[in-house]
Amino acid sequence: MGRYLGPSCRQCRAEGVKLFLKGDRCHSPKCPISKRKGKPGKAPRARMQRVSDYGVQLREKQKVKRMYGMFERQFRIFFTKAARERGVTGENLIRMLEKRLDNIVYRLHFAASRKQARQLVSHGHILVNGRRVTIPSYLVREADSIEVHDRAKRMTVIKDGLKEYSRSGVVPWLEVDPDGMVGTVKAIPLRGDIPDLGEVNEQLIVELYSK
Secondary structure, X not given: OOOOOOOHHHHHHHHOXXXXXXXXXXXXXOOHHHHOOOOOOOOHHHHOOOOOHHXXXXXXXXXXXXXXOOOHHHHHHHHXXXXXXXXXXXXXXXXXXXXXXXXXXXXXXXXXXXXXXXXXXXXXXXXXXXXXXXXXXXXXXXXXXXXXXXXXXXXXXXXXXXXXXXXXXXXXXXXXXXXXXXXXXXXXXXXXXXXXXXXXXXXXXXXXXXX
């Protein structure tokens, strides 16, 4: 199955929550999910039946998978790694997803969305500790330096992304120099330090994969 190429807002409406697939633009009151309630498609009410426990767990997994823009196989690999680590598996999974390079680039406001961040990484526009990394799923570590390649510093998409930094700042576990287009991972975040995940219940994902 290929990557979804349809309207991003349709996925948000399908899950019933904002997945921030368009980044900070999803905070706008003009966001379709803010104006149009209900699932997309014809006769959505006819399909609104009672959901089983399995269905609830599945939807939670789909919600997080879509939010981070991942395929099922890749998401399952991340879960397996999270289950092997010490601590709470669900929290380990969320923290591991946050450590993905494409997510860090998005959090640093070098890109307006995770999708855009994946493109920047894949095209070689991002350096980690001075070395070019083209793998969006690369996991950063504490004290890593994330920098925009010199040839990409004039790109309009990056400059536009950094405009949001001047308005809303950056998450507390990251640090960014907007002029030099360099960011630093100050710490690996705790579950409570991660924004936009208030409605996510990662324990349901653990229960789904544990069956």
